[in-house]
Amino acid sequence: xxxxxxxxxxxxxxxxxxxxxxPAADRFPTDPSTPILGDGGVLDSLGVANFIVxxxxxxxxxxxxxxxxxxxxxxxxxxxxxxxxxxFAAFLSNxxxx
Amino acid sequence: xxxxxxxxxLVSDFNLTxxxxxxxxxSDLPWEVRVAPLDQVVTSLSDPPSTKTSAFVWTRPxxxxxxxxxxxxxxxxxxxxxxxxxxxxxxxxxxxAQQHHALYLPTWQARASDRFGARELDxxxxxxxxxxxxxLHLAERLDGTTNIHRLNSTRWLQHAGENxxxxxxxxxxxxxxxxxxxxxxxxxxxxxxGQLTGHAIKLIVLDLDDTLWGGIVGDDGWENLHLxxxxxxxxxxxxxxxxxxxxxxxxxxxxxxxxxxxxxxxEAIAKHPEMVLRESDFxxxxxxxxxxxxxxxDIIRELNIGARSVMFIDDNPVERARVRxxxxxxxxxxxxxxxxxxxxTLRSLPVFDLDTRSxxxxxxxxxxxxxxxxxxSRVDHTDVETWLRSLGTVVEAKPLNDADFARVHQLFGKTNxxxxxxxxxxxxxxxxxxxxxxxxxWSFRVRDRFGDAGLTGILGLDxxxxxxxxxxxxxxxxxxxxRKVEETMLHVAIAQARRAGKERVExxxxxxxxxxxxxxxxxxxxxxxxxxxxxxxxxxxYEQPGTLELVMAGPIA
Numbered sequence: 001x002x003x004x005x006x007x008x009x010x011x012x013x014x015x016x017x018x019x020x021x022x023p024a025a026d027r028f029p030t031d032p033s034t035p036i037l038g039d040g041g042v043l044d045s046l047g048v049a050n051f052i053v054x055x056x057x058x059x060x061x062x063x064x065x066x067x068x069x070x071x072x073x074x075x076x077x078x079x080x081x082x083x084x085x086x087x088f089a090a091f092l093s094n095x096x097x098x
Numbered sequence: 099x100x101x102x103x104x105x106x107x108l109v110s111d112f113n114l115t116x117x118x119x120x121x122x123x124x125s126d127l128p129w130e131v132r133v134a135p136l137d138q139v140v141t142s143l144s145d146p147p148s149t150k151t152s153a154f155v156w157t158r159p160x161x162x163x164x165x166x167x168x169x170x171x172x173x174x175x176x177x178x179x180x181x182x183x184x185x186x187x188x189x190x191x192x193x194x195a196q197q198h199h200a201l202y203l204p205t206w207q208a209r210a211s212d213r214f215g216a217r218e219l220d221x222x223x224x225x226x227x228x229x230x231x232x233x234l235h236l237a238e239r240l241d242g243t244t245n246i247h248r249l250n251s252t253r254w255l256q257h258a259g260e261n262x263x264x265x266x267x268x269x270x271x272x273x274x275x276x277x278x279x280x281x282x283x284x285x286x287x288x289x290x291x292g293q294l295t296g297h298a299i300k301l302i303v304l305d306l307d308d309t310l311w312g313g314i315v316g317d318d319g320w321e322n323l324h325l326x327x328x329x330x331x332x333x334x335x336x337x338x339x340x341x342x343x344x345x346x347x348x349x350x351x352x353x354x355x356x357x358x359x360x361x362x363x364x365e366a367i368a369k370h371p372e373m374v375l376r377e378s379d380f381x382x383x384x385x386x387x388x389x390x391x392x393x394x395x396d397i398i399r400e401l402n403i404g405a406r407s408v409m410f411i412d413d414n415p416v417e418r419a420r421v422r423x424x425x426x427x428x429x430x431x432x433x434x435x436x437x438x439x440x441x442x443t444l445r446s447l448p449v450f451d452l453d454t455r456s457x458x459x460x461x462x463x464x465x466x467x468x469x470x471x472x473x474x475s476r477v478d479h480t481d482v483e484t485w486l487r488s489l490g491t492v493v494e495a496k497p498l499n500d501a502d503f504a505r506v507h508q509l510f511g512k513t514n515x516x517x518x519x520x521x522x523x524x525x526x527x528x529x530x531x532x533x534x535x536x537x538x539x540w541s542f543r544v545r546d547r548f549g550d551a552g553l554t555g556i557l558g559l560d561x562x563x564x565x566x567x568x569x570x571x572x573x574x575x576x577x578x579x580x581r582k583v584e585e586t587m588l589h590v591a592i593a594q595a596r597r598a599g600k601e602r603v604e605x606x607x608x609x610x611x612x613x614x615x616x617x618x619x620x621x622x623x624x625x626x627x628x629x630x631x632x633x634x635x636x637x638x639x640y641e642q643p644g645t646l647e648l649v650m651a652g653p654i655a
Contacts, residue, residue: 021277023122046115049270050277056266070266 001097002063008032008089010062014054015085018047030085037083038075048074055092065096104199105151109134109142111161113272114154117280124284128291136272137161143194152200154287155191156251158274159206159229162187166232169225172214177228184232188239195243199524200294202287203240204251206233209263244507244525247290254282289448294511294522299350299429299449300403300462301381302342303394305412306356306363310375311335312437315366316358326372330438337441339374345450346379349462351401353382355393355410360385381466390417391424398425400473401466402576404515404612409449413437461552468549469577475548486582486645489546493586495557496651498532498539505553506541509573516579516615518572519608536561538594539571542587544578554578557587559594567595569605572616582643584619589648592640605632 002010015030028034028042035041036051043051052069059067080087106121106129108114114133121131129152134142139157147153160167165180195201206229214225221227240246255262258278267273292298307314312324312331324332346352352375356363363385367377377383382400384393390412398405405427412418413433422430434443472489479485498506510523523531531537542555555578558571569591574584595603607617607630624640625632634640642648 021116021120021123021281023119026119046113046271049267049273050116053264053266053270057261070270 002093004090004093006062007093007096008086010058011055011085011089011092014051014058017054018043018050021050032084032086032089034085035082036085036088038078038080039082041082059092059096063096067092067096104128105130105132105147106154107132107134107142107147107151108154108156109139110156111137111139111158112156112274114156115271116273116277117283120277120280120284121287124288126288126292128288140190143190146197151198152202153194153198154202154204155194156204157187157206159208159232162206163232166225166228169214169228170212174223175225175228177222177231180228180232181235184235185239188236191240191246192243195246196526199245199522201246202249202290203246204249204254204283207251207255211263244504247294249283249286249290251279251283254279254286257282285448293450297406297514299409299447300407301351301353301397301401301409302345303353303355303397303408303410304342305390305414305417306354306358306366306385308413308437309411309433309440310339310354311366311370311373316362320362320366320370323366323370324437325370332372334438334441336372336374338444341441341444343374343379346375346463348450350450351381351463351466352379353384353397353401354380355384355390355397355412357387357390358385379463381463381470389420389424391420394421394428395425398428400470402469402579404576409447411444465549465551465577468551472546472548483645486643489548489581489646491544491546491581491583491646492649493555493583493646494543494545494649494651495540495587495590498528498541502541502553503528503532506539506556509553509556509575510571513573513575514610514612515576516572516574516584516619517610517613518569518605518616520610520613521571521608523571531558537570540590542574542583544581544583546581551575551578555583555587557591559591561595561598561600563600565601567591567598567600567603569603572605576615579615582645585623585643586646586648588619588623588625588634589640589642590650592634592636596636600636602636603634606630607632 012030015028015036019027019030036043037048049070052074056067056069059065075083078087078091108118108131113136118131118133121127139155139161143153143155160170163180163183165175165177165183169175191201191203208226208229218224218226237248240248258276261276262279263274264276267276304310312335313322315323324335326332326336342352364377367373367375382397384397386393394408394410398408405425409429409431410418410421411431411433412421418430418433421428429449431443431447434440475488476485479488507523507525507528510528514520528539531539537558537560539556539558541553542557543553544551544555554575556571556573558569560568560570572587574587592603605620605625607620609617609630620632621627623632625634
């Protein structure tokens with residue numbers, strides 16, 4: 001099953017792909033500590049939607065395992081009020097491995 | 099891309115914010131992009147905008163036609179009512195076209211994955227047949243409205259493949275398509291807009307060996323080239339040549355830059371029975387052992403066209419890199435190593451879109467060949483004045499009329515270098531000027547002993563002010579620049595202002611990245627300069643150049 005590092009790499013790749021579709025002034029950092037969801041998150045509501053759809057598709061392509069994130073309240077799945085690239089990857093890795 | 103920056107408003111019944119972001123990320127974007135409120139197509143198109151605004155109107159057919167909506171839910175549709183609903187939409191678009199600079203209208207799409215049984219394509223009741231009829235009906239209704247440009251969205255969906263439609267994004271954000279579709283749409287939209295503002299490719303410079311034919315003519319001999327016959331590569335080269343010939347008929351010029359013995363290459367072009375292109379199809383040829391970058395630059399100089407209008411095709415990556423380095427504005431597409439893909443590669447390039455076909459477009463090769471003869475004749479004369487007199491140039495000026503309207507509108511849209519303001523008049527604005535004696539427009543045709551350059555110049559005046567005439571437009575095709583036609587246009591402007599009782603003529607130059615040739619004329623014209631405004635007192639005559647004959651037609655005679 002995918003390691004947390006592999007998921008983190010995939011998460012950053014999806015964020016980089018989102019950046020490619022944005023004007024230069026609107027692009028955001030993709031390092032592991034970047035808050036992406038919740039308080040202080042760099043993604044707006046459309047960005048969050050693009051991100052979770054991008055993650056679902058990328059996970060299925062990379063690991064052949066479907067994962068559903070878009071059909072539920074994503075923030076409700078997290079205990080923290082701010083989700084970083086790394087904490088999102090850890091959450092997803094845990095979900096894929098259980 | 100244009101001298102006057104315009105707005106592009108995205109109007110849709112679905113969420114186009116992702117598309118807007120992709121457009122805003124493009125460095126060559128000619129517009130400020132904004133998104134109209136979601137699903138307010140009628141309101142957004144009914145609000146009169148400024149004529150500097152263009153609209154990109156992307157709708158779903160089920161929002162235009164309730165009958166089509168019924169059909170999607172497996173109810174039998176009433177096709178005649180569906181077409182009446184399309185009529186209502188067409189009426190809205192035509193009204194909007196009067197108020198906007200341009201409308202861009204992607205074709206409707208149905209999801210190919212939706213299945214409606216064996217009769218889905220039946221003329222009377224089939225869902226997919228109904229959509230095809232609606233689309234065709236809309237095309238027929240909009241035919242002739244020249245500032246509505248329909249865009250082929252099928253290509254965008256094919257580009258995106260099976261992930262073109264995104265149900266996830268639809269339910270989360272009301273965005274039906276993935277960003278791959280929007281990327282392809284942005285490519286297409288910018289290509290069409292570029293063509294409309296004079297940035298289409300006008301010249302293709304071609305290598306010969308393993309580009310226009312298979313093999314090395316100097317080694318193999320023309321009889322042994324792969325060209326036509328029962329040979330996959332030979333067939334593909336013939337198809338490529340046919341495509342190039344077709345582009346030439348649409349006004350794209352062809353030239354050769356090849357490292358070869360000239361006589362050997364010309365023999366192949368003349369004698370090979372399967373050659374589609376012959377020597378007369380090329381406006382210029384550099385067949386020698388010189389550097390290709392320098393040779394392409396030489397051709398561009400000879401034809402006096404902008405490097406951004408030029409494409410270079412060569413199978414050799416080293417030569418492609420050389421031309422890219424030497425001439426960064428020239429388009430050098432990556433070329434496949436597999437010869438069977440040459441024709442498709444050329445045909446898929448989004449750089450040849452054309453809007454209004456004009457007589458001048460299809461005659462472009464002939465016109466430039468005449469120009470080459472004209473330039474060659476220059477060496478026979480010791481001074482420019484004598485040479486210009488020897489050309490026997492005749493300039494014919496006449497008020498804008500219906501017969502010349504399409505060409506004048508096209509020339510406004512495509513001329514960048516000799517253009518006072520680079521303002522792109524909409525068709526409606528231009529028609530309004532035809533009926534307004536205070537804002538006259540004249541067209542200029544130019545011919546000489548080498549050929550007829552056709553309608554190549556436009557002069558516009560505003561006579562509203564009591565004491566002055568303002569030159570609103572001074573536009574001249576680069577193909578006749580430097581032959582005193584531009585000075586003749588100033589002469590006409592000033593003579594007409596005096597005739598209208600004006601004390602002075604003003605020209606307000608609006609600089610762009612490309613229109614310095616117009617500034618150069620104003621600087622050498624003798625008009626008095628204050629900033630970007632140039633003035634002439636009509637008490638003084640502005641002499642007509644003596645090297646050409648001016649024929650005035652219509653009321654200004």
